[in-house]
Amino acid sequence: MNIIEPRNPGGQHKPASTWWPHTGIEAPHRLELQNLTEIDHGPGTAFTADLVHPHHGVIGRVSDSGPRxxxxxxxxxxxxxxxDHLVAFTEQCRQDGEPLPPRWRGTTALLNAVVDESETARIVNSMRRSGTFLLRSYAPRSEYNGGAQRGQVLSTQxxxxxxxxxxxLAARLAAEPEHALLEDEIWQMFNGQQWTPMLPGPQRTAEQTIKRLAQVSAVRIRPDQPLWSRWSTEIEPGLYATGNVGADRFTVSEDSEPMVNCTEWCPCGGERETSRFETWNGHGLIEAGTVHARKRCRRLIAIE
Incomplete structure (x- = not known):
């Protein structure tokens, strides 16, 4: 099963202008929370928060009294x-390609999505600062569940x-009863931009692998150079390979800068020039992603 959350399945309607990446909502614009206050009262957590409209500012309060x-x-x-404005807004929204339920059921679903979107965005911001990896369980919409099911966000170091x-990681989680997946669930990861399947991970076809290894083999064997020296060359227009003479591992990137930081997320804001990269060894592709092309950064923007 290879599920990336659908934005407009089947092309049956005109997609809305704004995509909420963590909840699968398509809407005319975002609604956000601020000044969140949580109250723990035994069986669950109640909260209140300001609801913020992009044009009108704070338009009211959102509250939840707890699990029931x-x-x-x-x-x-x-x-x-x-x-009435909230109902009209809800009628313009879709989640996972389907309209939200009518009237109060739809507005409740939308408000829940606002809460989940805001909370997950906060977790993603923390991920970028601390250099962690986020994942969650995901089950697509079916005739049995009434809508896609998104699990609690987990993180690794x-x-x-x-x-x-x-x-x-998947094997370790499968051995823990509280994290074992149901039959129709998969693990999703946040790749830096959107939620995508965590497995099978980066891969290339046999033809692509043979081509890449042959390209590098033709340029890396230089017996006149010491084993600790580095080699770097353009293997095709706009594609560069770099590695150590005595090592099996090498990096292919869209620019000639060899350094790639795969342990930290890029903290830079605004528009960023990017460079895709792949890390290989003699057996095939190991990892792939996109980094900020700026030489002083070279940190992750997205992973494959």
């Missing part, structure tokens, strides 16, 4: 953005780029 309560909206000014590292 619904998420509710209390408007600040019904003439600016009241419940560092980005996992290789297939072997991800398989090891």
């Amino acid at each position: 309560g619904d998420t509710e909206f209390y408007t600040r000014d019904a003439t600016v953005f009241g419940y 560092m980005p996992l780029l290789s297939k072997a590292a991800r398989e090891t």
Whole structure:
């Protein structure tokens, strides 16, 4: 099963202008939370927060009384953005390619998505600062579950780029009853930009592998150079390979800068020039992704 969250399955409707990456919502724009206050009262956590509109600012409060309560909206000014506005906004939204339920069920689902989107965005921001790797269970929409199921976000201590590292993590989680996947679930990872399947990991076809290894083999064998020296060459237009003469491992990238930092996420803001990279050995591809092309950064933007 190879699931990347659908944005417009089947092309049956015009996609909305804004994609909420953590909850699968398509909407005219974002709604966000700020000033979140949580209250632990035994069986669960209640919260209140300001609901922020991109054009009107704070439009009201969102609150949830706990596990048995619904998420509710209390408007600040019904003439600016009241419940009827929320219903109309909800009717323009889709989740996982499907319309939200009508009236209060739809607004509740949307408000829950706002909460989940904000909380997951906070976790992603922490991931970028601390250099961790995020994953969650995911089951696609089916006739039995009424909508895609997204599990609690888990984290590891560092980005996992290789297939072997991800398989090891999946095996460890499978041995823990609280993390064992159900039959229709997979593990998703946050690749730096969106949620994608964690497995099988980066891979290339046999033809692509043979071609890449042949390209590098033709330029790396230089018996006149000491084993600790580095080699670097353009193997095809706009594609560079770099490695140590005495090592099996090498890197292929879209620029001639050999350094790639695979342990940290790029903290730079704004528009960034990027460079895709692949790390190989004599058996095939190990890891792949995209880094900030700036020489002083070279940290991860996305992983494959």
